[in-house]
């Protein structure tokens with residue numbers, strides 16, 4: 001459905017992404033995982049069309065869209081910091097992207113999204129009065145309302161904590177399933193990547209370490225980096241908990 005072919009990005013003479021190629025299938029939920037500064041956001045921006053690549057192609061259903069303007073790609077994005085319009089209320093934010101669309105979403109469908117994001121009681125509130133979790137739900141509803149061909153998420157739950165993080169995580173996964181959409185989500189948290197996506201792309205230093213199912217990433221890490229980044233972290237977490245239990 002979306003083929004990323006030999007994408008290379010340099011800033012000055014520094015190579016940020018080096019010859020990245022992968023295929024994303026319809027309805028895939030791809031988690032992009034990697035350490036801070038490895039080029040995750042840059043790759044999302046290239047997919048969205050707000051950043052150019054130096055080399056490579058992007059094929060959406062076999063059509064090269066690398067030179068297609070962002071608004072014509074019909075991809076949407078939600079960011080870690082929500083990026084909402086502070087002078088508009090929740091509903092106005094959600095409606096923002098719809099008005100320029102050739103085939104805007106119907107009212108019933110829009111209501112479904114608002115309901116799905118559990119926003120009914122907050123819909124007329126100013127953005128400043130909303131909590132972090134509520135803001136992210138508005139941002140997700142706004143992204144979903146344009147009926148994106150691909151939904152891009154840049155660390156959507158990184159700024160949230162505890163139960164709120166869990167709630168937004170579950171809402172993202174439930175809406176992906178219900179709406180049957182293709183999602184590419186960036187995260188630096190192995191646990192999020194492994195539990196939310198059906199495929200995980202591990203980036204390091206601008207290249208692909210592994211693109212695989214979560215189970216294969218855990219069971220068959222292709223490099224020492226993957227093993228260290230994923231498994232050691234998970235084992236460490238598990239051992240810490242075990243130590244607490246063993247101390248009893």
Ligand SMILES: Nc1ncnc2c1ncn2[C@@H]1O[C@H](COP(=O)(O)OP(=O)(O)O)[C@@H](O)[C@H]1O
Nearest residue numbers: 011012016034035036037038039040041042043
């Ligand atoms: N506009 C830019 N100009 C120069 N360097 C940039 C620019 N945007 C990002 N970078 C650099 O590219 C690298 C990757 O950034 P980014 O994609 O934001 O990483 P990540 O999202 O994985 O943390 C970083 O070293 C960052 O400093």
Ligand SMILES: [Mg+2]
Nearest residue numbers: 040041042154
């Ligand atoms: Mg980033």
